[in-house]
Amino acid sequence: MLARLAGLNCEPIPTGDVMPARLLLLWDVDHTLIETAGVGAIVFAEAFERATGRPMSAGMAKAQGHTEPVLFAETLAMHGLPDDEGLFRRFAQAQAASYTSRIVELREQGRILPGVSRLLRDLDADPRIVQTVLTGNTRAAAAIKLGTFGLDQYLDLRIGAYGDDDAHRPLLVDIARRRAEHKYQTQFRRDDTVVIGDTPRDVHAAHAAGVRAVAVASGIGSAGDLAAAGASIVLESLEGVEGVNLVDGLLSPRS
Secondary structure, X not given: OXXXXXXXXXXOOOOOOOOOOOEEEEEOOEOOOEXXXXXXXXXXXXXXXHHHOOOOOOOOOOOOOOOHHHHHHHHHHHOOOOOXXXXXXXXXXXXXXXXXXXXXXXXXXXXXXXXXXXXXXHHHOOOOEEEEEEOOXXXXXXXXXXXXXXXXXXXXXXXXXXXXXXXXXXXXXXXXXXXXXXXXXXXXXXXXXXXXXXXXXXXXXXXXXXXXXXXXXXXXXXXXXXXXXXXXXXXXXXXXXXXXXXXXXXXXXXX
């Protein structure tokens, strides 16, 4: 099951939104844009039990930048259970249903991280930018989380890349690039593509795909850890970050 899952959620993207975009920004979701404050862990446990018929008694594998299929597979292994694609599909469906039933709880307990709403709004208004997500979440889970906090209005989720597109995070970069190029009828070179996340895994995925990484120390990774991983830009948080300054910095000639 941890082999390619590219057959899932790959419906054709409509063309026609031609624009003079110059940068493709690929945002991580959890601990970069939002926090679920424990609701995500509850949902995972509920979905695990519904999919497997067994409670998650041995706990959950550490997330820390894993895609959902990898996290689920590692959690299955902790419980001595076999792994297969059909089981993950059942888990993903149960997870989406559980998030849907807990939207009020998610909104009340979770939060948008500081500076995110303003920055995404500013970037959405910049014609040089196309922004979407590159996340280990499934497409359904990401849409529910971002929609709950109203961030989906700033992100083109149709062209995003998700854990149920491929279990291997670096391969998600080209999935998003191809979708963006098809929809917007413009080429996004690797140097024009930027992964923005909060873990060294996000940075490593960007490098493996040959694109740039901006890292935000809003998760468990410190600014030092993210710099050591090789991020082009490291930010302590997104609070106070001006969209125009971020874009100008990314568009400036590289030394």
